[in-house]
Amino acid sequence: GAVVSQHPSWVICKSGTSVKIECRSLDFQATTMFWYRQFPKQSLMLMATSNEGSKATYEQGVEKDKFLINHASLTLSTLTVTSAHPEDSSFYICSASHRGIYGYTFGSGTRLTVV
Amino acid sequence: RKEVEQDPGPFNVPEGATVAFNCTYSNSASQSFFWYRQDCRKEPKLLMSVYSSGNEDGRFTAQLNRASQYISLLIRDSKLSDSATYLCVVNIGSSASKIIFGSGTRLSIRP
Numbered sequence: 001g002a003v004v005s006q007h008p009s010w011v012i013c014k015s016g017t018s019v020k021i022e023c024r025s026l027d028f029q030a031t032t033m034f035w036y037r038q039f040p041k042q043s044l045m046l047m048a049t050s051n052e053g054s055k056a057t058y059e060q061g062v063e064k065d066k067f068l069i070n071h072a073s074l075t076l077s078t079l080t081v082t083s084a085h086p087e088d089s090s091f092y093i094c095s096a097s098h099r100g101i102y103g104y105t106f107g108s109g110t111r112l113t114v115v
Numbered sequence: 116r117k118e119v120e121q122d123p124g125p126f127n128v129p130e131g132a133t134v135a136f137n138c139t140y141s142n143s144a145s146q147s148f149f150w151y152r153q154d155c156r157k158e159p160k161l162l163m164s165v166y167s168s169g170n171e172d173g174r175f176t177a178q179l180n181r182a183s184q185y186i187s188l189l190i191r192d193s194k195l196s197d198s199a200t201y202l203c204v205v206n207i208g209s210s211a212s213k214i215i216f217g218s219g220t221r222l223s224i225r226p
Contacts, residue, residue, distance in 0.1 A: 043218040093158050106158040
């Protein structure tokens with residue numbers, strides 16, 4: 001079946017540093033990947049839609065200069081949290097569709113803690 | 116009004132009980148619908164897609180009512196392992212461009 005690999009699974013960083021999260025589709029090509037953020041006891045919130053070879057589409061309220069998304073190939077999308085602050089601490093998850101509109105596979109998530 | 120709404124629960128039911136969740140969506144042009152399951156501190160996993168004709172997978176039955184714009188999930192003979200958060204997911208785009216998650220319904224099965 002379709003597998004999406006995401007790493008790191010957890011990271012602790014100092015305030016002001018940048019963190020890069022990678023999301024790879026291992027056995028299929030993903031022209032579109034999605035990035036979500038989930039705070040404790042809340043639902044997943046779509047941050048942006050990552051399109052291979054073009055700029056990402058950000059949801060309202062998500063700072064594109066802070067959350068840099070690069071989708072350089074059909075199997076890799078990266079999310080970089082720049083100048084991270086404690087309020088950016090959250091669970092970040094990527095997903096990709098491998099069968100058009102039928103079903104989405106998620107990465108295992110990255111738990112970011114900014115201290 | 117939220118694009119996708121769910122009763123957050125928690126639902127606390129005894130093992131063996133039947134439990135049902137509903138989810139409403141606001142965009143009548145929504146294309147596809149899914150139920151996902153998320154365990155604590157894990158990523159969501161697809162439980163089942165929801166088709167207009169309704170579909171069943173073992174103890175789980177999903178139904179779609181386009182006229183009233185809601186989908187439902189029925190779990191029969193619930194097991195302890197069914198304890199999780201169930202997320203309603205709606206694709207509101209004409210392609211795989213925008214999928215929206217409900218806030219999730221927490222289910223706890225007690226022995």
